[in-house]
Amino acid sequence: MEEALRRKAVLTLGGAVRLPQGYELPVRMSHSTAGPGAGFGSAVFAFEGCRVKKSVSYDEGEFELVVGKRGKLSLTRKGKPFVPRVTIEPVVRHCPEQAFFNLDPRCIYRCAYCTSPLLDPSEDKHLSTERIMAMLDESMEEFDVKAVSFTSGVVGDVDSTVARFVDVVRETRARYPDVPIGVEPYVSTPEHIRMLKDAGADEIKLNLESPRRDIFERACPDLDFDGILDLLRIAVDVFGKGKVISNIIYGMGESDADLDVAMERLCSMGVLPGLRALRVNDLNRARLMEAGIRCEQVSPERAMRLAEMQKRAMGRHGLTTETSETMCFSCKCCDLVPFRDF
Ligand code: SF4
Ligand code: SF4
Incomplete structure (x- = not known):
């Protein structure tokens, strides 16, 4: 293995x-x-x-x-x-075994590594709830769909974007009462988290993005580091331990020790830390440089070492990625996933 x-x-x-x-x-x-x-x-x-x-x-x-x-x-x-x-x-929608929808790739924020808002307008989907439900029904007929997941950029403002999530989650839950539903929104109030849970979401992903505040502030100048940590704590109260996920991007100048500290912090709150290596490409290279991010080529050895560290952090707090049935842990396509890959 x-x-x-x-x-x-x-x-x-x-x-x-x-x-x-x-x-x-x-x-x-x-x-x-x-x-x-x-x-x-x-x-x-x-x-x-x-x-x-x-x-x-x-x-x-x-x-x-x-x-x-x-x-x-x-x-x-x-x-x-x-x-x-x-x-x-086979890919159902975006990934195997899941219908994973990006409600809108546009975003009012400017995270340096993020390519979604930079895509050619022809990639633009701006999907209506009706259109998503039609696509979901089609996927359910064609494939053995194990989970439904939603992500989105922030369009207009945070409130209206959360309202979009609530709408599609509620519709999905009404049609498919038993399917696990995961959401990856940007939220700014505890109320947003409760609204998503009440609509029928089972899991929520609120991303910390970087283990270090100084790197976070350069990479995500519009987002609020402390706010995300506070909301993660509330999300665990609402969704439960092992049902809240937070992605950390590495390869932006942080050390392994920085990542260990951040993962310990998340796990001690009952949050599952996801690790994602920074991928630099033609779409985000210039923005990362402008933001002063020290982009590092992540070696396979580092990725494996950090995945072991991630597994140990979860293990210390009785957490496992197996409680997450939606989004990236269940998909496994982009990262080394503890308790699933090894
Ligand atoms: S908030 Fe999300 S979608 Fe918007 S720029 Fe940042 S990472 Fe991209
Ligand atoms: S691991 Fe996450 S980002 Fe990668 S293909 Fe799967 S769902 Fe998408």
């Missing part, structure tokens, strides 16, 4: 997967407007219990998909054998 985990780390942190000319993916290509692959065509590659969502291209890539005898698929890296056997998993 150690070897599979290392390969997963190399794959998640590396470049695109080049497809053989003329090869047609056996599943629909995913075009995401959120997450590390936002704005690129991508596919999910699965091997040895791991899965990774990667940008795909016919022109170039650090990895190459190789189609062997009887359609057996493998991956090479810069021409050398890398993963001897992979399968390509």
